[in-house]
Amino acid sequence: MSDETIGRCFGEATPTSVGFISKKMPTVGEFVILEYEGKKILGMIESLMRGSTSIGEDIYDPAIIDKIKQIEGDDYYITGNIKILGDVRDTSNLEIPRVPPLPGTIVKRASPEILKEVFGESKQKNRDDMRDRCIRIGHIITQPEVPVFVNVCKMVTKHLAILSITGGGKSNTVAVIIDGLLKYNSCIVLFDIHSEYSEVEFGEGRVNRIPAKINPIYLGFSELSNLANIGSKGAYVQEEYLKKAWDRVDRTRTNYLQELRGRLEDYLEDSTVKDRESIFRAVNKIRHMEKRYDSVLDTNAPDIISSIKVGCVNIIDLGALDERAIDVIVSHTLQKILSERKRYVKSVRKGNGEGLQFPVFTILEEAHLLAPRDRDTDSKYQITRIAKEGRKFGVGLCLVSQRPKSLDPNSLSQTNNKIILRLVEPSDLNYVQEASEQLSGDLKSQLPSLGVGEAVILGLMTKIPVMVKIDEFKGKISGSDPDVVKEWNEAYEAQRKDLDMEKENLESIQGGW
Amino acid sequence: MLSELYEATLKNREEILRGMEEVKISSEEVNGYWNNDSIDEDSNAIIGAEDGSMNKKEFKGSVLYAVDAEALTFDGRTLSSTPTGEVGVLPRQSFIENRLRLFMSLYEFKVSLKSIKEFNPDLFLLDGSLISELVRSIIPVSYIPSRERMEIEEKYLPKIKSIYSTEEICVKQFRDEIKTEIKTGSEGIRIDPNIYLEYIEYLLSIQQLLEHNPVGISKTSTGAEYFGSEIPSIIIFEKLTRSEGYSSPKRVSIDRALRRLPISHRFFDGLEFTIFYARLEDNAPVLRFEIPGRVKKREIERILSKLKAISTVGYPYLLRKAHNDVIIKNKDIIQISRMLGIIEKTGREIL
Numbered sequence: 001m002s003d004e005t006i007g008r009c010f011g012e013a014t015p016t017s018v019g020f021i022s023k024k025m026p027t028v029g030e031f032v033i034l035e036y037e038g039k040k041i042l043g044m045i046e047s048l049m050r051g052s053t054s055i056g057e058d059i060y061d062p063a064i065i066d067k068i069k070q071i072e073g074d075d076y077y078i079t080g081n082i083k084i085l086g087d088v089r090d091t092s093n094l095e096i097p098r099v100p101p102l103p104g105t106i107v108k109r110a111s112p113e114i115l116k117e118v119f120g121e122s123k124q125k126n127r128d129d130m131r132d133r134c135i136r137i138g139h140i141i142t143q144p145e146v147p148v149f150v151n152v153c154k155m156v157t158k159h160l161a162i163l164s165i166t167g168g169g170k171s172n173t174v175a176v177i178i179d180g181l182l183k184y185n186s187c188i189v190l191f192d193i194h195s196e197y198s199e200v201e202f203g204e205g206r207v208n209r210i211p212a213k214i215n216p217i218y219l220g221f222s223e224l225s226n227l228a229n230i231g232s233k234g235a236y237v238q239e240e241y242l243k244k245a246w247d248r249v250d251r252t253r254t255n256y257l258q259e260l261r262g263r264l265e266d267y268l269e270d271s272t273v274k275d276r277e278s279i280f281r282a283v284n285k286i287r288h289m290e291k292r293y294d295s296v297l298d299t300n301a302p303d304i305i306s307s308i309k310v311g312c313v314n315i316i317d318l319g320a321l322d323e324r325a326i327d328v329i330v331s332h333t334l335q336k337i338l339s340e341r342k343r344y345v346k347s348v349r350k351g352n353g354e355g356l357q358f359p360v361f362t363i364l365e366e367a368h369l370l371a372p373r374d375r376d377t378d379s380k381y382q383i384t385r386i387a388k389e390g391r392k393f394g395v396g397l398c399l400v401s402q403r404p405k406s407l408d409p410n411s412l413s414q415t416n417n418k419i420i421l422r423l424v425e426p427s428d429l430n431y432v433q434e435a436s437e438q439l440s441g442d443l444k445s446q447l448p449s450l451g452v453g454e455a456v457i458l459g460l461m462t463k464i465p466v467m468v469k470i471d472e473f474k475g476k477i478s479g480s481d482p483d484v485v486k487e488w489n490e491a492y493e494a495q496r497k498d499l500d501m502e503k504e505n506l507e508s509i510q511g512g513w
Numbered sequence: 514m515l516s517e518l519y520e521a522t523l524k525n526r527e528e529i530l531r532g533m534e535e536v537k538i539s540s541e542e543v544n545g546y547w548n549n550d551s552i553d554e555d556s557n558a559i560i561g562a563e564d565g566s567m568n569k570k571e572f573k574g575s576v577l578y579a580v581d582a583e584a585l586t587f588d589g590r591t592l593s594s595t596p597t598g599e600v601g602v603l604p605r606q607s608f609i610e611n612r613l614r615l616f617m618s619l620y621e622f623k624v625s626l627k628s629i630k631e632f633n634p635d636l637f638l639l640d641g642s643l644i645s646e647l648v649r650s651i652i653p654v655s656y657i658p659s660r661e662r663m664e665i666e667e668k669y670l671p672k673i674k675s676i677y678s679t680e681e682i683c684v685k686q687f688r689d690e691i692k693t694e695i696k697t698g699s700e701g702i703r704i705d706p707n708i709y710l711e712y713i714e715y716l717l718s719i720q721q722l723l724e725h726n727p728v729g730i731s732k733t734s735t736g737a738e739y740f741g742s743e744i745p746s747i748i749i750f751e752k753l754t755r756s757e758g759y760s761s762p763k764r765v766s767i768d769r770a771l772r773r774l775p776i777s778h779r780f781f782d783g784l785e786f787t788i789f790y791a792r793l794e795d796n797a798p799v800l801r802f803e804i805p806g807r808v809k810k811r812e813i814e815r816i817l818s819k820l821k822a823i824s825t826v827g828y829p830y831l832l833r834k835a836h837n838d839v840i841i842k843n844k845d846i847i848q849i850s851r852m853l854g855i856i857e858k859t860g861r862e863i864l
Binding site: 053054061064067068071072073 | 587591592823824825826830831834837
């Protein structure tokens with residue numbers, strides 16, 4: 001199918017951007033072709049304006065406009081801006097030209113054939129080289145017949161952020177990505193903060209639900225200290241005594257926490273010890289920790305790393321826990337994943353394969369809670385470490401958030417891939433743009449008008465920025481909004497039935513009398 | 514220099530303001546001529562309208578000019594456009610402005626005739642005063658000695674009549690035949706005699722157009738037919754009336770001098786116009802209307818009804834659109850000169 005002419009370039013152009021004028025009606029996000037200097041250049045329409053020479057801003061009476069339209073009909077012009085993306089003669093490379101287009105260059109709609117070559121699955125040159133493997137994420141918004149694929153290796157190793165306001169389609173996007181990755185027997189660890197994935201299914205044997213439990217045996221000293229609210233509060237004297245006790249107990253024993261407490265109480269009974277008050281507080285904090293995290297700390301729980309399986313999405317349900325407990329579990333798990341992967345990679349070089357043998361893609365829902373901008377958390381520290389070092393060891397991050405401006409900027413900027421669904425707040429938009437060099441002002445201005453499930457995809461996992469309608473996940477996720485009216489009605493009916501039954505019972509008793 | 518002007522302004526303030534004569538006519542007198550009846554709208558009509566434009570850029574030895582015109586026709590559903598125009602170069606001579614206005618008028622008339630022939634409108638509107646048009650056009654021609662004029666008439670009038678068409682200015686094909694410039698008068702006025710050929714074609718065109726009873730509409734006017742005052746009647750109606758309505762009509766003959774035209778003496782000798790003023794919408798500006806021949810009140814009402822249906826803010830939209838479509842701005846003529854690669858000096862560079 002030949003490309004349809006929709007307009008002409010005009011005004012001053014740069015090698016990366018050109019204005020155009022049209023009498024047809026293109027759409028924002030649509031792809032176009034410009035031919036100049038012997039090249040065939042792909043561009044994307046980033047912005048559009050429509051106006052009329054007869055109906056200007058100096059008219060203040062709608063009746064006048066009615067009359068003008070009656071006489072002139074629909075006479076309008078369209079101008080817009082095209083972002084130049086690259087030369088499609090080599091779709092694997094898409095080199096940006098060094099020369100701007102000539103004013104008057106014809107602008108044509110890009111055919112589906114060209115777009116399928118650009119956004120489709122890469123043609124592998126070497127059958128054993130899996131680095132070109134892709135997953136389908138959706139289709140181009142303006143051209144439903146053109147599917148969009150993203151590169152798996154680049155998505156996982158260069159990290160990903162999925163950002164959107166509530167109800168924009170983040171959970172569906174996560175589910176589509178998981179579904180796609182599982183086709184390659186990947187290992188995904190999903191931190192489910194709000195139990196959204198408690199009922200999701202990805203096919204038989206593909207979901208591994210890991211209880212949100214930590215065996216204290218596997219906790220490091222600082223993890224334990226923070227959990228007990230000693231280390232995070234700067235209580236140095238308490239921490240000193242706790243460390244002293246920790247060094248002395250046998251941490252392989254299942255009751256080591258009680259032993260730890262016992263050690264501290266022994267210091268209290270020692271009349272030569274000066275810091276009685278601090279030790280007393282430390283003891284109370286350990287006791288309090290044991291009670292508070294009774295549901296999380298499990299001396300029979302296995303090491304979390306040994307529970308992770310490949311070929312599955314490993315879901316850790318954190319819905320029942322408070323923020324501190326979530327922080328501990330997430331930071332502990334991430335720290336273990338990274339350290340075990342490092343151990344494996346180094347051991348492979350030595351010839352023995354110890355540690356975690358497969359790469360892991362970690363998905364963190366509500367990432368702004370785990371890596372907040374304005375305070376430090378243990379999770380944030382681990383996330384930052386993975387963001388910087390994870391690539392080399394096959395540990396990937398996926399930060400999912402509906403409050404991007406609350407997310408740690410260092411972590412966000414380290415995600416080289418972004419799926420940005422609908423964002424509305426100007427501060428969120430500016431924040432995201434600062435963290436994404438590929439997000440131009442024009443593309444940013446489109447974000448508030450995206451529909452549910454529509455996204456701008458940027459980064460190394462796709463050759464060029466693209467506006468996509470994300471596929472719909474066929475399974476069930478409970479991320480959607482509850483039907484409050486239905487639930488109220490059901491509860492009210494149930495309450496009424498209970499009252500009626502009680503009334504009947506009372507009447508029958510009174511009748512008996 | 515401005516400071517001197519400001520000083521003169523302050524010094525002579527009263528005398529200057531005295532010169533701006535106030536309207537000393539009573540509302541009763543005006544109301545005697547003004548009909549306040551509201552104007553019904555009649556949208557069942559085919560209406561045509563035209564306008565033209567010209568611009569020029571003068572260089573040291575020549576003048577680059579651009580002239581265009583457009584006729585629009587609206588039948589209630591579809592808007593059609595008939596455009597025309599020309600770009601050319603003329604030597605620098607006296608009355609160049611008048612000559613280019615003649616070209617513009619010629620194109621306006623021809624495009625109007627073409628549109629009338631194709632669409633057969635119920636009403637055709639011309640921008641501006643027909644009477645002023647006839648008066649203004651004769652000025653340069655009057656400088657050509659009568660002997661030269663008679664020679665040109667005798668030789669070329671039959672040819673012009675035989676080749677006349679609405680597609681172009683036909684007399685251009687004779688330009689190379691009449692090359693000798695006419696120098697006349699002690700003022701050193703230099704006239705290209707081709708201007709007389711163009712004037713003849715102009716008269717032929719306007720005669721044909723007037724036979725279709727077009728309506729000339731002006732936004733401004735110096736005509737003072739109504740109140741015996743030197744103040745233009747349009748200003749008096751504008752100031753002392755507010756509602757939509759129209760004035761009683763008046764008959765106006767063309768100037769005596771124009772009756773001695775080289776062609777169609779009888780047609781122009783007996784030519785009369787009906788003029789009236791009207792406001793198509795409350796508080797909108799008053800417009801002057803000129804129609805060839807004698808037009809009665811009922812016909813005036815019919816015309817105004819059809820116009821009101823296609824007017825916005827009290828002015829026929831087709832005229833407004835034609836004006837916007839044809840306008841040739843200074844930057845446009847500069848662009849044309851760039852496209853032609855003309856780099857010749859204008860003579861004003863030393864300023």
